[in-house]
Amino acid sequence: MGVISGLAMLLLVGPNAQAEPDNQFMPRASEKSQASNQKPPVRLKQARKPEHNNTGKQDLASKTRLVEVTKPEIAKKPHQLILQVNSNEPAMMNLALNNATNVAQHYRDLGEPVSIEVITFGPGLHMLRDDTSPVKPRIEVLAMSHPEISFKACGNTQENMRKAENKDINLIAQATVVKSGVVRVMELQEQGWSYVKP
Numbered sequence: 001m002g003v004i005s006g007l008a009m010l011l012l013v014g015p016n017a018q019a020e021p022d023n024q025f026m027p028r029a030s031e032k033s034q035a036s037n038q039k040p041p042v043r044l045k046q047a048r049k050p051e052h053n054n055t056g057k058q059d060l061a062s063k064t065r066l067v068e069v070t071k072p073e074i075a076k077k078p079h080q081l082i083l084q085v086n087s088n089e090p091a092m093m094n095l096a097l098n099n100a101t102n103v104a105q106h107y108r109d110l111g112e113p114v115s116i117e118v119i120t121f122g123p124g125l126h127m128l129r130d131d132t133s134p135v136k137p138r139i140e141v142l143a144m145s146h147p148e149i150s151f152k153a154c155g156n157t158q159e160n161m162r163k164a165e166n167k168d169i170n171l172i173a174q175a176t177v178v179k180s181g182v183v184r185v186m187e188l189q190e191q192g193w194s195y196v197k198p
Helices: 002-013 029-076 090-110 122-128 136-145 155-165 181-190
Strands: 017-019 025-027 079-085 114-120 149-154 175-178 194-196
Touching: 079 090, 079 122, 079 181, 090 114, 090 122, 090 136, 090 149, 114 122, 114 181, 122 149, 122 155, 136 149, 149 155, 149 181, 155 175, 175 181, 181 194
Parallel strands: 079 114, 079 194, 114 149, 149 175
Antiparallel strands: 017 025
């Protein structure tokens, strides 16, 4: 009976099985090594490859999102420039206007916002005086072509000139009076504006 059941087991397991002393049937060593050599490496490669690719794709996607999030913020932040004029020399006034024009045109070409304030005080107020400005025609043209450039006149200086000359000090139409030119420069700098003295 034991022989018959052993033969039955042999038929069930197949011709490649061999009997062990304890009557258990085991696959032959060559089949065992072939099975272990073929299947696990395939599984390992398939498991590792998608992980590596997913990580790379996730890193790229994260970097792309970071650029998309930060880039618009940079583009939205306006550039802000103060140009101070405190001299009655036409060359200094023209230099300030040249700088304002160049900066405005630069950022216009880039499509980025910019604000420029030309702030006058002391003898520089003559730049914005209606009766004494040597650059009045140029400012009129500049104001029409570059609205991002504004002109500020020191109210303290205007009042001192009024007292000294005993007459009203009229300013050109493009000028806006601020109480103090120096305080205006200081406060804009505190807000993060860039400062240039020609």
